[in-house]
């Protein structure tokens with residue numbers, strides 16, 4: 166291969182591995198509490214820890230999210246919590262913990278920010294609001310819409326409901 170061809174290929178590689186990711190990162194960066202990406206969260210506790218200060222900013226779904234209706238049929242929804250548990254164990258347990266109390270192993274071991282989602286503060290929100298928050302994230306709470314399809318996120322809402330603390 167000529168050295169010119171090698172040089173061109175080198176440039177293409179640099180574009181692909183640095184410029185393209187930097188550009189998409191810049192697009193994502195909408196303010197200091199823009200949500201972290203799902204697979205970065207637990208694998209980069211340094212970065213996640215830096216987002217702890219975001220907990221001080223309110224996490225509020227927009228008014229239209231309140232009205233979002235779960236599109237899964239009632240029969241499906243009854244099964245949904247079991248499906249939801251499988252993805253909860255993979256994607257959420259590390260931070261929110263098995264009972265949703267915010268004491269997941271990764272959160273505790275690596276000081277990754279986490280919160281209790283079994284209490285009224287979370288459980289009194291509508292399905293639509295929880296769906297919106299799981300989809301969009303904030304700070305250390307990843308935005309899951311790029312990784313999990315809508316239906317899986319509605320199933321997660323059904324599972325999160327099952328974590329409600331019995332009063």
Ligand code: HEC
Nearest residue numbers: 203204205206207208255256257258259260269271307312
């Ligand atoms: C809730 C926290 C959490 C999230 C979210 C998460 N991981 Fe992990 N991941 C872990 C932990 C903890 C381990 C180490 C497990 C072990 O040692 O048994 C791990 C291990 C791995 C491994 C195996 C590494 C090895 O050396 O064996 C891969 C690959 C991986 N994760 C990829 C991903 C990808 C891709 C995503 C996004 C879909 C992701 N992870 C999201 C916590 C997480």
Ligand code: HEC
Nearest residue numbers: 206219220224256257260278279286287298304305306321
């Ligand atoms: C890396 C840790 C981490 C992972 C993984 C994670 N969360 Fe979160 N979650 C948080 C943090 C931190 C907050 C609070 C964010 C804030 O207010 O700044 C949050 C907030 C939430 C809320 C909103 C609670 C409320 O009262 O408004 C819900 C619902 C939620 N998470 C569900 C999930 C689900 C479902 C998953 C898995 C798909 C998940 N989380 C994965 C850290 C995490």
